[in-house]
Amino acid sequence: MIKEIAENFYMITLPMPFRLKHVNVIILVHDKGVALFDTGLNMSGSFSKLEDSLETIGKSVHDIDSIFITHHHVDHCGMAGKIKEISGAVIYMSETGRQIIENHKNEGLAIQKIKKFYIEQGLTEKTVDGLVGLLRHFKKAIFPFQVDECLDFNKKYTIDDKTFEILPTPGHTRDHICFFFREEGILLSGDHILPEITPNLGPDLFCPEFRPLRSFLDSLTSIQDLPVSRIFPAHGAPFSDLKKRIEEMRGHHKKRGDLVFASVKERPKTTFEVSQDIFGKDLSGFDKFLALNETYVHLIELIQEGLIEEHKSGKQVLYNIN
Ligand SMILES: [Zn+2]
Numbered sequence: 001m002i003k004e005i006a007e008n009f010y011m012i013t014l015p016m017p018f019r020l021k022h023v024n025v026i027i028l029v030h031d032k033g034v035a036l037f038d039t040g041l042n043m044s045g046s047f048s049k050l051e052d053s054l055e056t057i058g059k060s061v062h063d064i065d066s067i068f069i070t071h072h073h074v075d076h077c078g079m080a081g082k083i084k085e086i087s088g089a090v091i092y093m094s095e096t097g098r099q100i101i102e103n104h105k106n107e108g109l110a111i112q113k114i115k116k117f118y119i120e121q122g123l124t125e126k127t128v129d130g131l132v133g134l135l136r137h138f139k140k141a142i143f144p145f146q147v148d149e150c151l152d153f154n155k156k157y158t159i160d161d162k163t164f165e166i167l168p169t170p171g172h173t174r175d176h177i178c179f180f181f182r183e184e185g186i187l188l189s190g191d192h193i194l195p196e197i198t199p200n201l202g203p204d205l206f207c208p209e210f211r212p213l214r215s216f217l218d219s220l221t222s223i224q225d226l227p228v229s230r231i232f233p234a235h236g237a238p239f240s241d242l243k244k245r246i247e248e249m250r251g252h253h254k255k256r257g258d259l260v261f262a263s264v265k266e267r268p269k270t271t272f273e274v275s276q277d278i279f280g281k282d283l284s285g286f287d288k289f290l291a292l293n294e295t296y297v298h299l300i301e302l303i304q305e306g307l308i309e310e311h312k313s314g315k316q317v318l319y320n321i322n
Helices: 046-056 080-087 095-105 107-120 125-139 212-223 242-266 271-279 285-304
Strands: 002-006 009-015 022-029 034-037 064-068 090-093 156-159 162-168 177-181 186-190 230-233 308-313 316-321
Touching: 002 046, 002 230, 009 046, 022 230, 064 080, 080 090, 095 107, 107 125, 107 316, 125 285, 162 212, 212 242, 212 285, 242 271, 242 285, 242 316, 271 285, 271 316, 285 308, 285 316
Parallel strands: 034 064, 064 090, 186 230
Antiparallel strands: 002 009, 009 022, 022 034, 156 162, 162 177, 177 186, 308 316
8 A cells, every 4th residue: 555645755554464563664756766764574465565556656666776774673674685686775774773783693692682681581481482483583574684874863865855864763772763854844753653552662682771761752852842744653644743642652651660660569570570460461472572671661760760679589680669
């Protein structure tokens, strides 16, 4: 499905095998070709859908000359390498995104970090093994690629008559960026601002000092006063009221933080136990992982606020009130 969403901007909605069901790819048609913002996953059905969508506006994959990626998640960069092979498109990403690709090349080390962290936070070895299998499977939905050019946060980029800025918006991931077309008032928000859900937050195991929730809230503040009239998110329909959405997301995390604190007050718990209090006990392996991540980012902020502390107990980390 392709929809014109602004002059020369189109949104293509591609399938996704997760609960979200779909991911939006934004394209900007210009004089010489097509610029793509995010790509969708590299899985059967995605590429042909992209091809068919482009065809309906008289374009083809061969016309794609540049690919701008918001962050290194499978649904956002999965097809970049494949498209580049066909069209020779230049792949742009943040410097942090490039580093993350490098980190993940060492699969053995990545798995070691995953196992250590999630067992410490209270998952069983069996659950963690299942999780590792799942993450390996997802990795197949990224066609391997190299970043050609790292985006400069201080530079304005021009495509034809349109100029845009790169906004660093770490939080959902450490490398997340948004694209802002100031003159048109258009924000390509990736996963930073979504209309119906808040983006999942989780640790970057290669960068333990990264504070996802603190960064996410700061990244909301950093964009809240921009003259934005239209937001094109990676999941969900375009919408307009940036400030209102930001307020809602802040409120959501405030409430969630209170719930996490109330759970820890009862007795010392692992992150997993706290996540069960908040998200329930009936979750699938992958949802357990997402719930644990969401809980963890709150726990580390409560530690920063001096409200709780952590201590080791055998292989696990327990959290208790101060
Ligand atoms: Zn994402």
